[in-house]
Amino acid sequence: MRDIDVRMALHAKLAVDHADEMDDTLVVDELGxxxxxxxxxAVINGALTGFELKSARDNLKRLPKQVEIYSQVLDFAELVVADNHQKEAIAIIPKWWGVTVALASKGDGVRLEAVREPRMNRSIDTRSLAQLLWRDEALEELEIRAADRGVRSKPRWAVWGRLTEVVEVDELRDVVRNRLKTRATWRADALSVRGA
Structure with missing residues (x-):
């Protein structure tokens, strides 16, 4: 079972899960x-959900760092893990993360079985979340709130910092999701499916 096999199975599942949300759901591969x-x-709709894939051929060396960063930004996170890594991986991830086990099925297919549903992340770091915005997007949000004075010519770090000072976390979540969903340009290899 390879990463691409697990990814294809997940994309198929997401297409079914979000079939009735085509206008409000964006699925992106490799969201930085x-x-x-x-x-x-990543699935971007009324929440920002991230899926970390660990196929049978992968290892778990990077998982602790991934958990740390995902937990700063994502509303929901889910580990999609091959059964050979399941026990070790569950010991690494927080309880709010969901778990789905990827099992080899006939031929080269992969069957996904939910083990634990994800719960809402209650510890978003606003500074890390703001970094999902491009500098001009964050600056536009400051302009809307008449809070752009003094940072218009500053680097993106200053713009993000100001945004986190003037926007509460729940509103910032909405701002980031809406900006991501309405971006006209993505890296060509990142955008996978509009409407899952």
Missing amino acids: LCGEVRVDV
């Missing part, structure tokens, strides 16, 4: 977080 890690598959 904090310049340090990439979420294997």
Whole structure:
């Protein structure tokens, strides 16, 4: 079982799960977080959900760092893990993360079995969340709130910092999701499916 097999099975499941939300759901492969890690598959709709894939051929060396960064930004996180890594991986991830086991099925297929449903992340770091916005997006949000004075010519870090000072976490979650969903341009290899 390879990563691509697990990814294809997950995309098929997401297409079914979000079939009635086509206008409000964006599925993105390899969404970068904090310049340090990439979420294997992200679903952006009324929440920001990230899926970390660990196939049978993968190892778990990077999982603790991925957990750390995902937990700063994502509303929901889910580990999709091959059965050979299940026990060890569950010991690494927080209780609010969901777990789905990827099992080999006939041929080259993969069957996904939910083991634990994800719960809402209650410890978002606003600074890390704001980093999902491009500088011009964050600056536009400050302009809307008449809070852009003094940071218009500053680097993106200052713009993100100001945004976290003037926008509460729940509103920032909405801002980031809406900006991500309405972006006109994504890296060509990142955008996978509009409407799952």
